[in-house]
Every structure is written in C-alpha cells, then in structure tokens.
Amino acid sequence: MRRILVLGATSAIAQHAARRFAADGDALFLVGRRGDRLATIADDLRVRGASRIETRACDLDRIEVHHELVALAEESLGGLDVALLAHGTLPDQKACEADFAKAHAALLNNFLGPASLLTHLANVFERRRAGCIAVVTSVAGDRARGSNYVYGTSKGAVTLFLQGLRARLFEAGVAVVTIKPGWVDTPMTAHMKKNPLFASATSVGGGVYRAIVARRDVVHLPWFWRGIMWVYNSIPEALFKRMKL
C-alpha cells in the first residue's frame, strides 16, 4: 500500500491517476480548492478500492500554508511515498499581455506555488531517503509560442526546476518524475476544437500512474509527443519567430 499526496486533486488528470492508485488499494490525501468537489472524488475513490482517503480544501496559491499542509498530509497518512502535483491554469494570453497581474497570477499558480511545494516535499522525501515526486507540466513548456508564452514559460520553469531537483535528490534515492502531456480533453481545454492528437484524461491519468510506478525521469503523454517535440524543438529560431504558432 502506497501513501500518496495529490495536490490539485480535482484536476481531470489527477483524478484519473488517483483512480488507478485507488484500485491498487492505496491511501490518498487529496488537496484541492473546493471541498464539495473533493468529497465527490473521495467517494469515488473509496468505491474503487482506496484503503483510506483524507481531504483538505486549500488554495494552493497561498504559499504561506504549504509547509503546514505538507506536514499535515505526512502526519495524517503516517508518512508519504508519493507526491503528485497536478494543479495548474491555462491563462488567456491576450489578457496577460494587457495586464501583468493576470500573467502574475498564472506564474504563481503554475510555477511559484509548485516551486514552494516542491521545496517542502523535497526536504521531507530527502529525509526519508525514498519515494517519488511527480509533477504534471506540459509540452508547452519545451518552447514558448507567441500565442501562449505565459503558460509556456510557467510550465517551462517548472520543468527546469524539476531537472535540478531530480539531480539533487538522486543521491537520496528519491525519484522526480516530469510529466509532459500534450493536448488532453479536460475541462481546461473544453473550449478547444478536438483533433486526433487530443488524448483522454483516462489515458493520460493512466500514463501518470505508470510513470510514477516505474519511477521514470521524463515522460511525454501520449508517447508520440516525444517525437513531435523533437521536431518542434529543432526548428531554428530564425524560422520559429516567423511562424504564427
């Protein structure tokens, strides 16, 4: 039985990953902004076989509560084996260009908050000398596009942060898993027209579960995004800046 902390537990990808852990009989501590939604998910995970579910409604943008939150989760489950960070927002790029407060909010939610949580989690896991920390970032963080660069920057910053953290925690035997989904059919992308590259939250959630169990370093979900990003990242900058992406 694993003891798992899920931050941003109401996100579609986190829910589907949590279902796989629940089916294994794991114990989960769920954190999300809305208590009513957490209660709905808690019932679902109990039916699916979770041995224990705890929930905590909390706004993860409030960096000052992070230390206490991580301590509470650890105490309540009697230790932590896995931490999954899955919260995030897709800001309106145009609005961010007109008003930095909007960009700031996105950077806080997508990067600064996770960086703070990761700092606390890293210390907990380093002390234990075991476990796995997994974070859902995005392929958008590999290269920022003109039409979506605030989001891309925030996710890219997390990816970079994780790269360093992985190297630091390697000695302690703690796995750090960077998860880069492509387009996923979730409430965050509900307004977008679907194309064949869209994956379901079920399949991406399953990929998150498998990456954590296998303690992978970096995974693209679905796998074919690895190839797409290889090509995309090799476009010379002189050409890239002219492309309307």
Added chain:
Amino acid sequence: MRTDLASWGRFPTAVEQIAIPVDWRGETLPLVSAPRTVLPFGMGRSYGDSCLNDRGGLLLTRGLDKFISFEVETGILKCESGVTLDEILRFAVPRGWFIPVSPGTRFVTLGGAVANDVHGKNHHRAGTFGMHIRSLELLRSDGSRLVCSLGSNPELFAATVGGLGLTGLITWVEVALKRIESPWISQESVRFGSLMEYFPLCEESDRAHEYTVAWIDCLAPGKKLGRGILYRGDHAPAQELGIAPYPRERALPFPIEAPEWLLSRPTMRAFNLAYYRKQLTRLSRRMLHYERFFYPLDSIANWNRMYGRRGFFQYQCVVPARAAAREILERVARSREGSFLTVLKTFGDAQSPGMLSFPRKGFTLSLDFPNRGRPTLELLDTLDDVVAAAGGAVYPAKDARMSPDSFKRFFPEWERFADFVDPRFSSSFWRRVTA
C-alpha cells in the same frame, strides 16, 4: 462552438452546437441563453439526431464519471450518469457482478442507457435496462433536483426512462447489477435455413437460454429468405478448466472513410453468404469472453466509418406479428438496398415503465443501409408503413428520418410524455418528430 459533435450514423449533421461540459453533479445546471435549448450528450452512440441539438447546447456528460457507492453483497451500484457501461463492467466483473442488460456496445453512458431504455439479448427474461433502475436524480432547468423511481415521482420516472434526455439532466443512477460466476459466456450457434425455421428455434432457445439473438442473411432469395444463425448463450459457471485468461485487446481503428464500392450489392451478398457458410455444422459450441459475445463490433473502433462520407441509416423496428416481420424482410430483399448486418431478436412480455420506451412484445429487426439518398429514404418510408399498420414501432435512438406522423403512430403516449419535457431541453429529433 464545436463542430465535431456528431451522431454515430454521421447523418444528419447539426450546426452551431455549443458544447457545455458538465463535470460536477452537485453544481447548478449550465444553460445557454433562451430561446436556445440544451440536450445531454454522452458518447454520441445514438445513430440519428436524437443526440443532436441543432443551434442549441449539448451538455457533455462524460465528466460525470464518478462512482458514488457500491454494495458488494447486493450488487446495488450508484454512480454518475456519464459513467460508461464499459467502466461499470471493468469495475463490476472482477467483483462478481454484471450489468443487468447489455446493448450492442459497451461504449454508452449509463444516462444514455436509461434515456434510450436500451435492450439486449436477454430481453425475453430481463426486459429493458430501465427496469433495473432503482432510482435516479433528475436536475431540471428550474434548478430543482428530483429523485425519481417507481415509488417517488413515478410519472416523471416513466417519462425519463426512454425519455431521450428531454426531461432534464440525469445526474446519478442507482442500478441493480446481477451476479455472475465468471467473465465467460458459453455460446451455442445454430444455423437455420429460413425465417420459418427461426420461429420455433427461437421459442425453444428462449426457454432454455438467458441470451438469444439471430443474424439474418437479408439478401438470400425466395425460400431461403430469412436464413441465418441464432446465437444463444449463458453465463458460464465459475472458471471452467482449460480457458486461458483473456487478454484485453485494444480496438483496431477503422482507419479511413471507406470508398462507396465497398458497399455495393455484390460485396454485401458475398459477405453475407460467407458469414452464413462459415459455420459448417448446424450447431457449434464455444466458450467466449463476455466482450466477444456481447460487443463484437466494439473491437473495431469507429466501424461507422465503413459507410463512407455520406454515413448510413440504421433501421430498427419491432412488430408484434410474424407476418409483418416477414414482409419487412421481403421488401428489403426485393429492394436494391441491402443491409450488411441484419439482426433479429424476439422481445418478451415484460413491459418497461417508460412512456417512450421502444421494446414491446414481438420481433425486432435491425438493419443498416448505406445512405444512398432518395432510394434509401423511400424504402425506409415504406417499411414505416408496414410497421405502423402492424402496430409496431421504430427505435428513436437509431432514427434520422421518420415522419412526425409515423412517430405519433408508433408512440401514442407522446402527448402525455410532452408534458414532462423540460422547457429548456430539446433535440433535433424531438423538433423533427413533433413538427
């Protein structure tokens, strides 16, 4: 505005549909500004326009996919309406439970199964899906939440079972599962040489077996009319010896929109003959995994693409008398239209509470026709006349073209039903048949 929301038959198409995801059952119902209406949309497996809402909103219910409670001793499962039957089976089968009624695909939502009051190969024993619903919650556009069952709000319950999603949004459903001992089905297939041989064979099979259904070669001429293969099956007792564990297979995609010649009359005739001839002996026995027995078509994802760009029509009717079933087959055989897969099933006596429920005692034929435009539509209109004269009905979940007049003859309770339709809910189908 999403343009990619279509029905399974890919005809007709709808325009300007607004996609509205619904993810949390406890929250207020999202609506679009009047006079636009909304309609719940699950997996889009209805064939015609009963899951479409031209110039309206579609409430995407797949986000309502949470389980709520399950009693492992009694098999009572309560879950949200966007959970698919596939998800229920994956959960329930390892725990020794099965869905009480299985339609031809497991890729439909629970809400859709209720809203179309789906039926399966055990109709002669178990009736329709709706008859196994203990209760459900309906969220109406005025914000009210009503728990409906045979005992509470019984009329609204009767309107909602088979109600095509028009009475409000079903948020959760409590369904009684049934006990099984293994995931295996012991199947017998029996060849019969004509429709006249089918009737006694089916009666005998229905008495002895839980599941029965027949495939018909609808292109066989003259005395061979209605020849086919009857499949009958039962849940196998606890793990029979010698069965290897069944690997869950990934559905093969049907990669392209098929060219028109693939559905020409000679191809169809060859396919049907080969299908009939592939069974060499009159009777054969097999042990099958439930997925292979109930959902053979699910192993090809997007099989609807086989019918090409113009889409296709499914035509499923039920008629109380043998003579009418025969007449329908004769008319199809005589026409230049052919049906690739024709399925025949005898419905039992059990009557669902659903006001617009399709199954009723008699013989149900399901045929599919590639959309060739006018000749196809004219044939289907003449079939409607045969069905109406016989006192039967055509299945709304598969319909894209029946006339308002035919609909009203097939479903005489439609006016009583109309009183329960939520004023802010509608569908392309409903506007068409009540026009």
